[in-house]
Structure formats: C-alpha cells, structure tokens
Amino acid sequence: MKINFRSIVDAHKLPTSSPLLPLFEAIINSIQSIEEAKISNGQIDIKVIRELSLIPKNSWETDIDSFEVIDNGVGFTDKNYASFDIYGSDYKLAFGCKGVGRVLWLKAFSTILIESTYLADDGKYYDRNFNFSILEETKLIGNPISSKTQTGTRVVLDGYIQKYKNKCPKRIDTLAREIMNHCFAYLALDNCPRITISDEQDSRCINTIFNESTKGKLSVKEFQVNGNSFSIISAKNYAATNDKHSLHFCAHKREVFGDNLSNIIKELSGKLFNDDGEFIYSGYITGKLLDENINSERTEFAFAKREQSDPDESESDEQLEMEDTRSTNSVSKKEIVDAAVPIIREFLGDEIAAYNIQRKDRIEHYVYSQNPRYRSLLKHNSECMDKIPLTSDDQRLELELFKQEQTYRLQLKKEQKEYLDENVDNIQNYSDYESRCSNYLQKVSDLGKGDLADYITHRKVMLDILANNLKFTDEEKKKYALEKSIHNLIFPMITTSDDIDYNKHNLWIIDEKLAYHYYLASDKPISTYKDIESDCPKEPDIAIFEPAFALTGDSKDADINNITIIEFKRPGRSDEDCVDQVVGYIKRIRDGRCKDKDGRVLGEMNGKFIRFSCYILCDITVKMSEFLEGRNFRKTPDGNSYYQYYDGYNAYIEVLPYSKMINDSKRRNKILFDRLFCQ
Numbered sequence: 274m275k276i277n278f279r280s281i282v283d284a285h286k287l288p289t290s291s292p293l294l295p296l297f298e299a300i301i302n303s304i305q306s307i308e309e310a311k312i313s314n315g316q317i318d319i320k321v322i323r324e325l326s327l328i329p330k331n332s333w334e335t336d337i338d339s340f341e342v343i344d345n346g347v348g349f350t351d352k353n354y355a356s357f358d359i360y361g362s363d364y365k366l367a368f369g370c371k372g373v374g375r376v377l378w379l380k381a382f383s384t385i386l387i388e389s390t391y392l393a394d395d396g397k398y399y400d401r402n403f404n405f406s407i408l409e410e411t412k413l414i415g416n417p418i419s420s421k422t423q424t425g426t427r428v429v430l431d432g433y434i435q436k437y438k439n440k441c442p443k444r445i446d447t448l449a450r451e452i453m454n455h456c457f458a459y460l461a462l463d464n465c466p467r468i469t470i471s472d473e474q475d476s477r478c479i480n481t482i483f484n485e486s487t488k489g490k491l492s493v494k495e496f497q498v499n500g501n502s503f504s505i506i507s508a509k510n511y512a513a514t515n516d517k518h519s520l521h522f523c524a525h526k527r528e529v530f531g532d533n534l535s536n537i538i539k540e541l542s543g544k545l546f547n548d549d550g551e552f553i554y555s556g557y558i559t560g561k562l563l564d565e566n567i568n569s570e571r572t573e574f575a576f577a578k579r580e581q582s583d584p585d586e587s588e589s590d591e592q593l594e595m596e597d598t599r600s601t602n603s604v605s606k607k608e609i610v611d612a613a614v615p616i617i618r619e620f621l622g623d624e625i626a627a628y629n630i631q632r633k634d635r636i637e638h639y640v641y642s643q644n645p646r647y648r649s650l651l652k653h654n655s656e657c658m659d660k661i662p663l664t665s666d667d668q669r670l671e672l673e674l675f676k677q678e679q680t681y682r683l684q685l686k687k688e689q690k691e692y693l694d695e696n697v698d699n700i701q702n703y704s705d706y707e708s709r710c711s712n713y714l715q716k717v718s719d720l721g722k723g724d725l726a727d728y729i730t731h732r733k734v735m736l737d738i739l740a741n742n743l744k745f746t747d748e749e750k751k752k753y754a755l756e757k758s759i760h761n762l763i764f765p766m767i768t769t770s771d772d773i774d775y776n777k778h779n780l781w782i783i784d785e786k787l788a789y790h791y792y793l794a795s796d797k798p799i800s801t802y803k804d805i806e807s808d809c810p811k812e813p814d815i816a817i818f819e820p821a822f823a824l825t826g827d828s829k830d831a832d833i834n835n836i837t838i839i840e841f842k843r844p845g846r847s848d849e850d851c852v853d854q855v856v857g858y859i860k861r862i863r864d865g866r867c868k869d870k871d872g873r874v875l876g877e878m879n880g881k882f883i884r885f886s887c888y889i890l891c892d893i894t895v896k897m898s899e900f901l902e903g904r905n906f907r908k909t910p911d912g913n914s915y916y917q918y919y920d921g922y923n924a925y926i927e928v929l930p931y932s933k934m935i936n937d938s939k940r941r942n943k944i945l946f947d948r949l950f951c952q
Contacts, residue, residue, distance in 0.1 A: 279407050281298060281376060281458050282376055282379050282380065282407055282947075283887055284741075285377065285380060286374050286572070287377055287380040287381060287572070287574065288434050289439075289440050290440065291572055292381065292437040292438070292440040292441040293441065293448075293451055293452075294320070294377055294381075294432065294454075295377045295378045295380065295381045295382060295430060296340050296342070296452075297452070297455045297456075297527070298375065298378065298427050299340070299342040299378070299430060300317060300319070300342060300452065300455075300456065301456075301527060302428075302468075302469070303317045303342055303346055303426065303428075303906045304317070304350070304456070304459060304465065304466060306344055306346025306347050306353075307344060307345065307346040307427060307466045308346075309346060309347045309490050309700065310344070310345070310346050310347045310424065312893075314345075315344070315345060315346070315465075315466025316344065316345050316466055316469075317342065317344045317466050317467070317468045317469070318341075318342075318343045318344075318345070318469050318471070319340060319341070319342050319343075319452070319468070319469065319470040319471070320340065320341040320343070320470075320471060320472070321337055321340060321445065321448065321470065321471065321472040321577075322337070322339045322340070322341065322472075323335045323336065323337055323338060323427065323473075324337075324338045324471060329718075331796075333398060336433075336439075336441075336443065337433060337441050337443065337774075338431075338432070338433055338438075338439065339382070339431040339432065339433060340429070340430045341427060341428070341429050341430075341581075342427070342430075342465070343425065343426070343427045343428075344425055344426055345423065345424065345425040346393075346424065346425060346426060347391060347399070347424055348389040348390050348391030348392075348424040348425060348426050349387065349389035349391055349401045349426060350391045350393070352394075353391075353932055354401060354722045357375065359386070359815060362468070373407070377451055378405070378430055379405070379407050380434075380437075381430075381433065381434050381437040382430045382431055382432050382434065383406070383431065383432030383434065384404060384406050384431045384432050384788070385404065385405035385406065385428065385429065385430060385431070386402075386403060386404055386405075386427075386428070386429040386431060387401075387402065387403055387404075387427070387428050387429075388400070388402045388426070388427040389402070389425070389426040389427070390419050390421045390423065390424050390425055390426075391402045391424050393422055397736065398418070398419040398421055398422060398423075398424070399416055399417065399418055399419055400416065400417055400418075400419040400421070401413070402414040403415050413940070427849055445470060445476070445477050446473060446477065448470055449470050449477040449478075449479055449482055450482065450778070452479050452522070453467065453479050453482055453483050454528055454531075454555075455527060455528045456468070456479070456526075456527070456528075457483075457506070457508075457521070457523075457528060457555070457557050458481045458506060458523050458525075458526035458527065458528075458557055458559055459526050460479070460480065460510070461491050461493070461506045461557070465480065467480055468480060482512065485511070485512050486508075486510045486511060486512040486513070487508040487509060487510060487511070488509070488511055488549055490508070490509060491506060491507065491508050492506070492507040492508075492620050493505070493506050493507075494507070494616045494620075496612050496616060497612070498604050498608050498609055498612050498613070499603070499604050499608065500687075501560065501561070501562045501604055502560060502561065503558055503559065503560035503562070503563075503612070503613075504559050504560065504610060505556055505557065505558050505559075505616055505617075506557040506559070507554070507555075507556050507616070507620040508554070508555045508556075508557075508616060508688075509545075509547075509549075509552040509553075509554060509555075509929055510552055510553050510554070510555050511549060511550050511551070511552045513544075513552065513553040515553070516543045516544045516553060517533055517534075517535065517553060517557070517851070518533070518534040518535060518538075518541040518553050518554040519531040519532065519533060519534055519553070519554075519555055519556070520532050520534050520537070520555045520556045520558065520610065520613065520617075521555070521556065521558065522558050522562065522563060522574070522606075522609075523557050523558060523559045524559075524563045524564050524566075524567035524574070525564050525567070526559065528557065529563075529567060529572070529573065529574065530572075530573065532610075532948065534554065534556075534617070535615060535662075537610060538614060538617065538618070539659065539660055539662060540621075540628050540629065540632075540661035541554060541621075541723060542663065542664075543662070543663060543664075545621065545624040545625070545627075545628060546624065546627070547623065547624055547627075553628070554617065554620075554621060556613065556617055558609060558613060562604060562632070571827055597813050603688075611661070628663060629659075631663060632658065632661070632662075632663040633658055634660060635663060635664075635665075635670075636651070636658050636670070636674075638650065639667065639670055639671075640674070641716070643667070644671060647674045647678065650674065650677060650681055653681075654681045654684075657677040657680070657681065657687055660673075660677060661673040661674065661677065680698070686948070692753050693880045708947065723918075729942070729945045729946065730867060732781070732942055732946075733942070733946055735762065735779050735782065735937060736782065736935060736938060737943075738762060739759065739762055739782065739931075739935060740935055742758050742762065742844075743844050743931050743932070743935075755882070756814075756841040756843045756844075757841075757929070759841055759844075759890070760795075760796070760814055760815075760841045761784060762779060763778065763779050763780060763783065763815070763839075763841075764778045764780060764793070764795045764815055765787065766795055766796040766819035767795065767796050767797065767804065768788065768795050768796075768797075769792070769793060769794050769795065769797060770792055770793035770794075771792075772944070780817075781933060781938070782935070782938045783888060783890075783929075783934060783938075784888075785838065785941070787817060787837060790817045790819050790837075791804075791818050791819060792804055792817075793815065793816070793817045793818070794813075794815070794816045794819040795814070795815050796813075796814060796815075797812060798810050798811065798812050798834055799811050799813070799816075799858075799861055799862060799865070802816065802818075802865075805862060805865040805866070806817050806865055806866040807861065807864065807865030807866075809861040809862075809864070809865070811858060811861055812836050813840065813855075813858045814838075814839055814840050814841050815837075815838070815839040815840075816836065816837070816839075816862070817836065817837040817838075817839070818835075818836055818837055819834065819835040819836070819837065834883065834884060835883075835884045835885075835886060836862065836883060836884070837885075837886045837887070837888070838855055838858055838885065838886075838887040838888070839887075839888045839890065840854065840855055840887070840888070840889045840890065841890050841891075842889065842890065842891035842892075843891075844891075844892050844931060845892055846891070846892070847895075848891060849896075849897065849900040851889045851891065851928070852904060852928070853924065854887065854899075855887050855889060855926060855937050856919070856922070856924075856926075858883050859887070859919075859922050859924055860922075863883070883923065884923050884924070885922060885923060885924035885925065886924075886925050887925065887926040887927070888927055888929050889922060889926070889927070889928045889929065890929055890930075890931055890934060891928065891929075891930065891931070892930055892931060892932075893914070893915070893928065893930045897928075898915075901915040901928055902915075904917070905917060906928065909927075911933075913925070913930060913933040914927055914928060914930060914933050915927045915928045916928070
C-alpha cells in the first residue's frame with residue numbers, strides 16, 4: 274500500500290503557540306539515544322543559527338533560522354534507521370514514542386539534515402547521512418565506513434517556517450528555560466545528560482540552570498486517583514523571571530502543558546520567600562495513565578467527553594474526563610489536581626504559613642487604619658481573608674474586600690429568608706432559636722455600621738478634595754481651580770435631581786438640609802425647570818426647590834415654599850457683580866408661573882409664600898468686603914461671611930467664603946470623624 278507522505282504531514286497539527294516542540298522532539302531523541310548507549314558522560318549540544326551570522330555585540334538577538342542538535346548517543350543504527358523510515362513505528366514504544374514525532378519537524382522546518390555515526394554488529398563504525406523532507410521523505414546520501422571512533426548524531430532543523438519563527442523566543446536564556454521546563458522530569462528523576470545551548474555570542478547549560486533554579490531541593494510524592502497511580506515532582510524555582518506558580522502535566526517524562534496555580538491555591542498569587550530567597554513553585558505530574566492518553570503530537574491528552582450535568586458548566590470542563598484504558602473508571606483533570614493540591618500545600622507549608630500571616634496583617638492594618646467599613650466583615654467572616662491575595666495596592670485590596678462583602682451580604686440575605694420562612698410554631702428549642710436570631714441581628718447591625726463608616730469616610734475624603742481644589746493649581750502663575758471643578762464636586766453640572774440620586778451629591782457640605790428637596794437643577798436654563806413656566810434662558814449654578822422630604826412627607830403633593838440658589842465663583846477672584854447676578858435670578862424666577870406635578874399652571878410665583886435662600890460661594894477679598902459693606906451687607910456673628918435680607922423679594926442672601934464652608938462642615942462632622950478614625 275502506497276501512502277502520500279505530504280497528506281500524513283498535513284494531517285498532523287502543530288499550533289503556533291508551540292514553536293519549540295520540534296526542537297524538543299530532537300532533544301528527547303538524543304536523550305533516548307544516550308540512554309540506549311548506556312554511557313555516563315552523555316552530552317547534547319544545541320546550536321542556535323540566526324538569520325544573520327554576524328551579530329553586532331550587545332545587540333538584540335535576531336530571528337532564528339535553524340537549530341543543530343548534536344549528541345554522543347548510539348547513532349542511527351540499522352534498527353534505528355529502519356524505525357525512522359517507518360511512519361508509526363513501535364520500535365521505541367517503551368520510551369513513549371509513537372513513531373510520528375519526527376513528522377512535527379516538517380510542520381515547522383522545510384528540511385532536516387541528519388549526520389550520524391554508529392557501531393555496527395561487525396565491530397566497525399559507519400556514517401549514515403540522509404535528508405528528510407516532505408518531497409523526498411528520507412533520502413540516504415551515504416553509508417560509508419567512518420573514520421570516526423565515537424558514535425553520535427547531528428540533526429539540523431533548517432528553514433524555520435515563518436509563522437513558527439515569529440513565535441519562537443529569541444533570547445538564549447529564554448530558550449534554555451523552555452528546554453529545562455520541557456525536560457524537567459528527566460532532569461529531576463534520571464541521570465540526565467549534560468545539555469547546553471549556544472549561539473555565536475552566548476552559551477547556557479540547562480543542567481546548571483536547573484540546579485541553580487531549584488537549589489537541588491526536590492520532592493517526589495506518589496498519590497492515587499480512582500485506583501490510578503500518579504507522581505508529582507515539586508520544586509522551588511529561585512531563578513524564575515516571572516511570579517506565576519505552575520502545575521505541569523507530563524507524559525513519558527516530558528511536559529505537555531501547564532496551568533497557573535494561583536487560580537487553584539489563592540496563596541500562590543505572587544512569589545513566596547524563605548531563607549534562600551524568593552521563588553515560584555513548579556510542579557510536574559507524571560503517571561502511566563497520562564502516558565497512555567497523550568495524543569500523537571504530544572500537545573494534549575486524549576480527553577473523553579461526558580454528559581453535561583450542570584447547565585452552567587463550560588465546554589472546556591466537559592472535555593476534562595479521561596478514559597482509563599484498563600477499566601471502566603475514568604479520571605478527570607480536576608480530580609488529579611484536587612489530589613495534588615494537599616501535597617503541594619505540604620511541600621510549601623512553611624512559606625504558605627508565613628504568607629498567610631503577612632496577608633492577615635496587611636488586610637487588618639488596611640481595614641482598621643484606612644477603611645473601617647470592613648471591620649464587621651473581618652469580625653463575623655474572618656475566613657474571607659483566605660480568599661484575598663496579598664497585595665500592596667490599596668485599590669486592588671479594597672476591590673477584593675468589596676467582593677467578599679457582597680458574598681457576605683448574600684449569605685445574610687439567605688439567613689434572613691430562612692428566619693422568615695421558619696414556622697415558629699414548630700420550634701421546640703426557643704433558647705437556641707433566640708440565640709441564632711440574636712447572632713444574625715448582631716451581624717446585620719455591624720454591617721450597617723460598616724455602611725455608615727463608609728459614608729463618613731466618603732465625607733472626609735470629599736472635604737479633603739474640596740480643600741485641595743481651593744489651592745493653587747499652578748504655583749508659579751498663582752492660578753486657582755476653575756469654579757466648575759468645585760461645582761461638579763458639590764453637584765454635577767448640566768443635570769437635575771431626576772438624573773442624580775440624592776446620595777450621589779455633596780450638598781451637605783453647604784447645608785445638611787439641602788440633601789432633601791423636591792427638585793434641583795444644576796447649570797440648566799430657567800426655562801427648562803419643571804416647576805416653573807418661564808422663557809428665561811439664564812442658568813443659575815444650582816437652583817433647589819423645597820420643601821424637604823423629612824418635614825413634609827410626600828413632597829410631590831406639597832406646595833413649593835422655599836427656593837435655594839447657589840452661585841460658585843472662582844477661588845481668588847473678586848466679583849462684585851455676583852450679588853446683582855443672584856438678584857436677577859430671583860426676579861426671573863418670580864416672573865414665571867408655578868406648575869404642579871402634572872404640569873398645570875397654578876398661579877404667579879411672586880406671592881409672599883415663596884422664600885429665597887441664596888448662597889454666593891467665593892473668596893472674600895478686601896475689595897469684596899468694601900463692596901458688600903457699601904451694599905449694606907452685615908457680617909455674620911463669626912465675622913467670616915456677609916448676609917442681607919431683601920424684604921421686597923423675601924430673600925436671604927449670604928456671601929460665604931469657601932474656607933468658612935469647609936470649616937463649618939468639618940465642625941459639624943467632627944464627632945463622626947473622631948469616633949470613626951480613633952476607634
């Protein structure tokens with residue numbers, strides 16, 4: 274039967290994410306050849322040949338065009354060559370070879386050159402040289418008696434195909450670590466030959482990197498899953514360039530793929546440390562079941578699909594069940610990982626314990642000194658700290674605490690439902706029921722205190738931000754922040770109370786009662802106010818229509834009896850026109866007609882029942898003081914602001930400096946700040 278060799282190559286898959294797999298195949302072949310030679314001085318030299326043979330010193334490495342892999346193994350004996358020439362040969366089945374690995378060479382390289390010296394049965398050394406390509410398959414160049422007296426093989430992987438070349442690492446250090454990871458099981462368990470990799474300028478020994486990385490401290494543990502035996506090799510990598518802990522699945526002592534362990538063990542979110550320094554954990558799982566279920570390309574395991582029992586289960590989870598070829602039992606990847614995790618935790622016991630202490634101290638210090646709202650969470654649900662990674666980033670830590678708080682709130686909601694659904698008549702132990710209820714109410718009460726603490730913290734932060742806005746934004750030019758910056762902090766511009774929840778503004782900084790109102794317009798034309806029929810295009814900074822919720826109940830059915838106008842002026846600026854500007858707003862509003870909640874016009878706005886409260890926020894300079902006193906404004910008892918009552922408009926106007934507004938607000942909230950931050 275004739276076979277189209279090109280179709281065989283095309284049938285195999287090599288993802289571009291695995292550009293080094295053909296090189297790994299050549300290295301493993303060399304390791305097996307040295308094992309077959311039964312020598313103690315095995316040596317594998319890997320040479321990197323770049324696109325430019327002359328590379329300027331200290332320059333960045335160029336793309337790789339080919340690899341040479343040279344070993345001192347048994348060479349291509351008659352049996353080895355015959356096996357190589359047969360697709361799917363079972364000659365090296367004991368080594369886990371499927372007789373198809375060399376096909377991957379032709380997926381990533383255009384031509385393979387093999388030069389080998391072997392010792393024949395007649396006691397003579399022979400050279401066997403041949404090319405391997407899609408067009409000519411194996412083309413023997415010659416098989417003469419050799420002048421050499423040592424066996425070995427040189428494999429040249431030439432003509433790197435572009436899509437794989439683009440994905441191939443360029444640095445010798447990176448290539449060396451990739452080889453170390455792939456051959457980790459060989460390096461850890463067997464007398465691995467000495468492996469080196471070099472280019473024209475640099476050289477690395479894989480064995481040395483392995484010993485430096487692990488400091489010679491390895492652990493091998495066996496475990497069982499559904500009657501199947503597995504081993505896990507655990508190592509602490511002190512030379513890692515990243516902070517990702519990983520668990521690798523291997524077949525025939527070779528890595529197939531690795532998973533990030535931080536998704537499985539929360540403590541492994543960054544590098545761990547001990548007396549030897551910082552390190553990451555690397556684990557390698559081996560087992561006969563994994564050897565039996567590797568695919569021909571050695572890129573993944575042959576997973577069997579199972580019926581989906583959970584509607585939320587992802588497709589990738591469906592494919593994680595592996596059929597045991599020797600029994601009806603099956604083993605899933607998750608089951609293997611779950612069995613390995615306790616072994617990993619034991620291996621990293623001291624470091625994880627130190628990590629947990631550091632994490633606990635970090636979380637508690639942040640909560641008790643910076644963010645007290647989460648105190649009740651730590652008090653009643655301290656185990657949540659086990660789910661929060663250690664981080665020095667306050668924002669990330671706050672986000673993680675927020676996630677845990679939401680989970681905790683959901684748990685309390687479920688407890689509440691249980692109490693509401695419980696039939697009191699069926700309760701026999703009232704003492705126990707009362708104790709459970711008391712415990713639940715304490716949790717809810719403490720959570721409410723946390724919400725209050727969060728709001729008090731918000732107030733302090735807002736006052737600090739406002740104070741900073743009143744400083745020079747440009748110290749050299751003595752420029753202050755624009756009034757719109759302050760305006761937006763108090764209440765967002767070009768919005769109304771229908772757009773902004775009353776909890777989302779900071780009107781309390783001016784006056785606590787302003788937080789409760791019927792309607793508010795911020796930087797909107799008077800003609801757009803829903804309670805007034807007017808054609809005036811003027812835009813007061815803020816206009817507030819009361820009565821207050823707290824005093825009148827359903828304010829939408831109540832008459833408007835107070836209108837508050839707030840005008841912002843840029844800090845550091847003297848603006849004598851501000852008083853007339855506010856009086857003009859009062860006139861324009863009074864010229865309109867009042868509408869009810871359904872839009873019907875009720876009557877004129879100029880009746881005496883409408884009272885105006887107006888605040889002009891600005892810095893009161895000497896020039897501004899002289900102007901106000903000339904307009905018959907009086908100082909407030911503390912001497913920091915000016916006020917006047919306009920009888921004709923039933924209006925109270927106060928010119929209020931920003932500093933007084935902030936200081937007054939701080940004094941009103943001082944007891945809250947003291948109680949919260951001095952606990």
